[in-house]
Amino acid sequence: MSETMALVTPEPKRPRLSVEAERRSRPAGSGGRAVGRTILYAVLIVAAAAMLTPFFWMVMSSLKDANSVFSVPVRWIPEIFVWENYVEIWTRSDILTWIRNTLILSVTVTALQVLTGSFAAYGFSRITFPGRNALFLLYVATIAVPWQSYMIPQFILLSNAGVANTLWSIILLQAFGAFGVFLMKQFYETVPEDLSEAARLDGLSEYGIWWRIMLPLSVPAIASLSLLTFVNTWNDYLGPLIYLRDPELWTMQLGLKNFVSSLYDTDYGVLFAGLVISVVPIAVIFLLGQRFFVEGIATSGMKG
Missing domain, CATH: 1.20.5 (Single alpha-helices involved in coiled-coils or other helix-helix interfaces)
Structure with missing residues (x-):
């Protein structure tokens, strides 16, 4: 009990x-x-x-009339939403051609920079050869050289090659980038060398290791490089200004700049509608890839 x-x-x-x-x-x-x-x-x-x-x-x-854009005091919310501005930018300009050219350049340059940057980065990080570190340091040091210092001889070279006033001029200018090589090399150094050694024992060549092992593992770094390259190419103004003289080859930046006829004869509501259209693709791409972008930047700064 x-x-x-x-x-x-x-x-x-x-x-x-x-x-x-x-x-x-x-x-x-x-x-x-x-x-x-x-x-x-x-x-x-x-x-x-x-x-x-x-x-x-x-x-x-972009939803205001021309007289209300720079009103004093600033009106943050328009009294009347002028949705016709987005219709007028399509009818009064050749914006579809500008978007097409900018998209072609951005996608092509991004693909080439990812391809060339990752391939060169693999050689610098995984293949030993005399002068590798010195060559890599010299190549990365070109980032500090301003483009304005050599754009004139570069323009002469491309003009003599017969690619001036074509989209190929911008593609050739930006197909290679030292920053992409640096970013990808830093990420490759976080991948264990044992994976490459095991692949070599299985008979895989260096090209196969790069294509079948390193590239699939470097998705965050590739996403970061792709996003940065796409944004820089999409927003580039000076390069197209120098090389693209034909209106049929104009990009968004050149087209919107030439849409402004004068300071007092510009419908700024329509112009801002074009600016919003030019920003939307970049905003969408960044929102979709921000997780990979942050992960790629974080891991590329680490060494295994």
Whole structure:
């Protein structure tokens, strides 16, 4: 009987800690970390708002009439939404040709830079040859050389080759990039060398290792390089300005610039509608690939 009572006897309730006791039981510094985190979030929110404000103003300006775009004080929300601006930019300009040319250049240059950059990066990271480190350092150092310092001899060279005033001139200019080689090399160095050694023992050539092992493993780095290259090519203005003189070859940047006839004779509402159209593809691509972009940038800065 006593054993049965001992089994059913409830355990004594533990006394609840007071508020002051609970506060003492918390780890030291937790309150300070919470305050720091709150301040960090507030700073990030303010920074995000500051970066998104120009984009918001551009979108709202594309829905205003020409006289309301630069009104004082600034009207953030238009009184009347002029949706006709997006119709007029399609009817009054050759924007479809501009988008087509820009898309051709961006996709082609991105594919070539990923191909050439990853291939060269594999040679610098996995193949040993005399002067490898010095050659890589010299190649990467070209990033610091401004394009304006050699664009004239480059223009003469491409003109003599007969590719000036063609899309091939921009493609050849940007098909190779030292930054892409550097980014891919840093990622390849995080891949264990044991994978390459095992593939060599199985009879796979260096080309096969690069194509069948390294490329599939480097999807985050490829996504980062693709996104950066696509955005730079899409937004490029100086290169097309120098080489593309035929209106049928104009890109978005050249087309929108030539759409502005003069400071006082420009329908800025229609112009901002064209700017919004030019930004949308980049925004969509970045939103779709931001996870791979962040992962690729983070892992490319690490060494295994």
